[in-house]
Structure formats: structure tokens, C-alpha cells
Amino acid sequence: MARDSLRIVTWNVWFGQLERRARQRALWERLEAVDPDVICLQEMIPEHLEGPEIERFRERGYWLSDTHVFGYDVVMLSRVPVLEHERRPQESEMGRALLLARLDTQPPLTVATIHLESTSEMTDARVRQLRDIDQHLASEPAVVLVGDMNFSDDDPRETAEIARWHDVWPGLHPDDPGYTVDSHVNEMRYLSKNRHVQKRIDRVFVRGEGWRARSIERLGTEPLADDPLTFVSDHFGLRVDLERADAG
Numbered sequence: 001m002a003r004d005s006l007r008i009v010t011w012n013v014w015f016g017q018l019e020r021r022a023r024q025r026a027l028w029e030r031l032e033a034v035d036p037d038v039i040c041l042q043e044m045i046p047e048h049l050e051g052p053e054i055e056r057f058r059e060r061g062y063w064l065s066d067t068h069v070f071g072y073d074v075v076m077l078s079r080v081p082v083l084e085h086e087r088r089p090q091e092s093e094m095g096r097a098l099l100l101a102r103l104d105t106q107p108p109l110t111v112a113t114i115h116l117e118s119t120s121e122m123t124d125a126r127v128r129q130l131r132d133i134d135q136h137l138a139s140e141p142a143v144v145l146v147g148d149m150n151f152s153d154d155d156p157r158e159t160a161e162i163a164r165w166h167d168v169w170p171g172l173h174p175d176d177p178g179y180t181v182d183s184h185v186n187e188m189r190y191l192s193k194n195r196h197v198q199k200r201i202d203r204v205f206v207r208g209e210g211w212r213a214r215s216i217e218r219l220g221t222e223p224l225a226d227d228p229l230t231f232v233s234d235h236f237g238l239r240v241d242l243e244r245a246d247a248g
Contacts, residue, residue, distance in 0.1 A: 001080070001106060008146060009219065012233060038079075039078070042148045044069055044074065044075040045072050046069055049069065074115055090132065096116065110141075112146070116148065119150075126158050127157050127158060146240070162205060169204065169238075178200045183197050188223075188231045202235055204240045210244065212244075216238060
């Protein structure tokens with residue numbers, strides 16, 4: 001199927017219990033407003049797949065990678081036809097896996113999402129995971145890798161493993177740090193962790209021919225309308241718009 005553009009959203013939705021139902025409703029409302037072609041979500045729990053909101057997306061024609069999750073996991077939705085999909089377990093103490101979908105597009109495109117191992121002590125594990133992901137996706141004509149990477153620009157070992165990929169945010173916003181975890185803005189994050197942090201760990205990488213990123217923006221940077229201390233998640237999401245590399 002020939003396409004000139006594609007919109008992808010990635011978001012770590014936070015499995016925490018704090019105002020979970022209200023946050024879940026707000027998540028699906030904001031996703032519906034953004035109108036993405038592909039949605040990649042991390043920290044999805046069973047409740048996210050049981051509410052009426054996701055059923056509305058399925059009724060609108062979105063393919064869903066998983067109807068059940070155990071604990072928490074990554075899940076993908078797509079209204080672009082999926083030729084095949086794959087879940088590749090990672091070497092992980094936290095049950096992490098790479099989820100990818102090869103889309104029915106021309107030019108070809110694969111979308112992959114991951115939630116890499118958490119905490120600063122897990123650098124070695126993240127390096128091994130990134131090495132496996134890089135090798136596994138090497139034969140894809142074009143691939144977008146999104147998710148909660150749990151490392152930022154100033155983490156040299158992980159950054160070295162992804163050096164062959166284009167990091168979209170700094171390419172389009174070179175003067176904006178683009179924090180996706182920012183407790184100075186997201187007071188819910190501060191109250192839940194009791195410490196301040198600013199990091200860009202939710203990221204979008206592109207590699208291959210045929211597609212390029214046209215724009216990227218953060219989502220969920222404002223609190224819920226009726227509760228100034230509650231946000232959709234303790235992470236901000238990312239919306240990236242792709243276009244054919246031969247466009248204009």
C-alpha cells in the first residue's frame with residue numbers, strides 16, 4: 001500500500017496505581033485526538049486491555065498486537081495493515097521483549113518498540129539488549145525503533161550501540177533537550193519519586209531507506225483538566241510524523 005506519510009506515537013503509560021483509571025481514560029482520549037497510524041505503548045497492564053476505550057480503537061479498525069499481557073509489557077496498535085509481527089524476548093531480569101510489526105506500506109517499513117532494562121545499574125544489560133536489537137533489525141529495509149530506552153545522550157556505552165541509527169529528536173530540535181521525564185514540569189512524577197530528574201530516555205530512532213522523520217513533539221506535558229497534580233503518565237509521550245524520503 002503506497003503511503004506518503006505515517007504518524008507514530010510511543011508512550012510509557014506507567015503502571016502505577018495513582019489515579020490509574022482517570023489516567024487511562026485520558027491516555028486514550030489524547031491518543032484519539034492525535035490520530036496516529038501506529039501506537040506503541042510500554043508498561044501496559046491487563047486493565048489497559050479490558051476497558052471500553054481500547055474497544056473503540058479496535059472498532060475503528062486498529063490491529064492489536066496482544067489481547068492479554070502478564071504483569072506489564074509492550075503493546076502495539078496499527079490501523080495500517082500488518083504483514084507480520086514478532087515478539088523477540090530479550091536477555092532480561094524484567095521480562096523485556098522487542099515487539100515489531102512489518103507494515104503493508106510502500107516503501108516498506110518496520111516499526112519496533114522496546115522497554116529496555118531499567119535503573120542505572122543495568123547498563124551492561126541494556127548494551128546487550130541493544131546489540132541484539134541492532135543485529136536482529138539489520139536486514140529490515142527501513143525501521144523505526146521507539147520506546148523507553150532508559151538511557152540518555154550522556155550514557156556513552158548505550159549510545160555507541162545505537163550509533164548507526166538516526167536519533168530523531170536532536171535532529172529536529174537541536175536546541176531543545178526534549179526531556180520525556182521531567183519532574184520540574186510533571187509534579188506527579190516528583191511526588192511519586194520524591195526527587196527531581198530531567199532526562200530524555202523515551203526516544204525515536206530511524207534507520208534504512210525510504211522514510212524520514214518530518215516532525216516530532218512531546219505528548220502529555222499538561223496535567224489532567226480536573227486535577228493539576230495528575231498527568232497521563234510519569235513519562236511524556238512522543239508523536240513522530242514520517243514522510244517518504246523522496247517527498248518534495
